[in-house]
Amino acid sequence: MLVLDERLRVVLATAAAEALIGTEVPTGVLAPQLLCGEAVERPIAEALAQGLPVTGAVVRPDADGGTRLLSVSATPLVRGDTRVGWILLLGAQLEGEDPTGAVQFHGMWTGDPAMKHVFHVLRRAAPRDATVLIRGETGTGKELVARALHEASPRRDRPFAAINCAAVPGSLLESELFGHVRGAFTGAVKDHLGVFRATDGGTLFLDEVAELPLELQAKLLRVLETRTVLPVGAHAPVPVDVRIVAATHQSLRRAVERGTFRADLMYRLRVIPLFVPPLRVRVGDVALLTRKFVEELNEQSSRSEGRQVLRVAPNALEALERYPWPGNVRELRNALEYAYVIGDGPVLQVTDLPLEIVDPSAGPDAVEALPVNAPPASAPEESPEVQRIRRALERASGHRERAAQILGISRVTLWRRMRELGLDA
Numbered sequence: 336m337l338v339l340d341e342r343l344r345v346v347l348a349t350a351a352a353e354a355l356i357g358t359e360v361p362t363g364v365l366a367p368q369l370l371c372g373e374a375v376e377r378p379i380a381e382a383l384a385q386g387l388p389v390t391g392a393v394v395r396p397d398a399d400g401g402t403r404l405l406s407v408s409a410t411p412l413v414r415g416d417t418r419v420g421w422i423l424l425l426g427a428q429l430e431g432e433d434p435t436g437a438v439q440f441h442g443m444w445t446g447d448p449a450m451k452h453v454f455h456v457l458r459r460a461a462p463r464d465a466t467v468l469i470r471g472e473t474g475t476g477k478e479l480v481a482r483a484l485h486e487a488s489p490r491r492d493r494p495f496a497a498i499n500c501a502a503v504p505g506s507l508l509e510s511e512l513f514g515h516v517r518g519a520f521t522g523a524v525k526d527h528l529g530v531f532r533a534t535d536g537g538t539l540f541l542d543e544v545a546e547l548p549l550e551l552q553a554k555l556l557r558v559l560e561t562r563t564v565l566p567v568g569a570h571a572p573v574p575v576d577v578r579i580v581a582a583t584h585q586s587l588r589r590a591v592e593r594g595t596f597r598a599d600l601m602y603r604l605r606v607i608p609l610f611v612p613p614l615r616v617r618v619g620d621v622a623l624l625t626r627k628f629v630e631e632l633n634e635q636s637s638r639s640e641g642r643q644v645l646r647v648a649p650n651a652l653e654a655l656e657r658y659p660w661p662g663n664v665r666e667l668r669n670a671l672e673y674a675y676v677i678g679d680g681p682v683l684q685v686t687d688l689p690l691e692i693v694d695p696s697a698g699p700d701a702v703e704a705l706p707v708n709a710p711p712a713s714a715p716e717e718s719p720e721v722q723r724i725r726r727a728l729e730r731a732s733g734h735r736e737r738a739a740q741i742l743g744i745s746r747v748t749l750w751r752r753m754r755e756l757g758l759d760a
């Protein structure tokens with residue numbers, strides 16, 4: 336237990352608290368600094384500063400160089416209507432862990448303390464209606480996090496919808512979100528519900544929310560504040576009950592500074608901010624996710640009595656752990672699926688991995704960089720690239736989009752290479 340004064344300075348620390356924190360705790364030290372250190376997100380510090388009771392978890396360095404997860408629950412001490420301090424109860428967190436330290440939350444795996452903290456916040460936030468803002472690089476699992484929030488919430492039996500604010504043209508987005516009435520504009524031949532009303536009672540995932548045009552930001556803010564939507568061309572607002580989960584790969588704060596995002600909307604969206612760390616900083620997750628994905632591929636493959644991988648070669652795992660994963664978990668998954676298709680036998684070899692992972696200087700467009708030479712029809716033996724494409728197509732049952740995904744290239748690139756290699760029969 337820690338007792339804090341109204342300015343969040345430690346007044347008293349029990350011996351058990353010191354043992355959990357792993358250091359002596361001098362009185363007068365600021366609790367957020369003590370507990371959160373230089374962490375990027377400081378949910379506990381922020382909540383305490385706002386005077387909210389809070390339960391969260393913090394990551395602390397361990398005596399033997401590792402990290403441990405501490406749960407923190409804070410209760411304000413109130414006299415009359417003034418807050419005079421806080422009591423913080425600390426505990427070591429072991430919840431749901433298997434012996435290797437891996438935990439699962441609605442289909443997401445991790446062994447990394449910062450990700451476990453994300454799961455913990457998700458578990459806490461799920462039952463409430465508070466708006467969650469997820470930030471993370473591409474492929475880190477933002478959409479998975481949004482779905483997990485929905486699945487863990489009382490709204491799970493109601494709809495979940497995702498709308499990508501960057502993918503829908505601004506002119507259509509308003510009606511996509513809020514609906515329209517017949518005759519509202521040319522082409523509005525019948526009423527349109529819009530995703531807000533279609534998701535009534537459920538969860539709406541607003542992906543790439545930073546891309547929302549400014550005038551729609553004003554309208555979204557009004558929806559969040561009044562809990563009603565005004566369909567395009569309608570005269571009366573309609574009540575809606577939707578929980579919003581928004582995602583962005585860039586900092587909204589910076590978008591506000593640039594003047595492309597409204598500060599009031601940012602505050603309204605980031606009631607519960609969540610940062611999903613990139614794969615390259617997650618401790619042990621490349622090895623853990625590699626194991627999980629290979630197990631998954633084995634399971635899929637066993638249905639067709641296909642390849643079963645029993646081991647990942649140590650040098651393959653080393654290459655995977657060295658690679659910086661700009662595409663994060665999605666890229667890891669694709670790379671493993673690729674290696675699974677390309678290789679044979681019970682060991683996943685380093686030579687099965689996509690070239691740019693083993694040799695990053697080969698670049699992400701290694702397939703495109705290969706010389707366009709060899710007259711394909713008369714070639715005595717198929718080039719490795721032709722073989723790769725053939726096998727990917729086989730595995731995708733001829734479905735090109737899927738084959739392109741397996742190869743980690745765009746559908747257009749695959750189509751072009753197939754034409755150039757004479758595979759477009």
Ligand SMILES: Nc1ncnc2c1ncn2[C@@H]1O[C@H](COP(=O)(O)OP(=O)(O)OP(=O)(O)O)[C@@H](O)[C@H]1O
Nearest residue numbers: 442443444445472473474475476477478479664665
């Ligand atoms: N922790 C995890 N455990 C297992 N699979 C994961 C995990 N995180 C992400 N994935 C997988 O990685 C892929 C990418 O996840 P997701 O689509 O949620 O990323 P994203 O952050 O929304 O990416 P983008 O910004 O490009 O839209 C998905 O196929 C998902 O199944």
Ligand SMILES: [Mg+2]
Nearest residue numbers: 474477478542
């Ligand atoms: Mg996404």
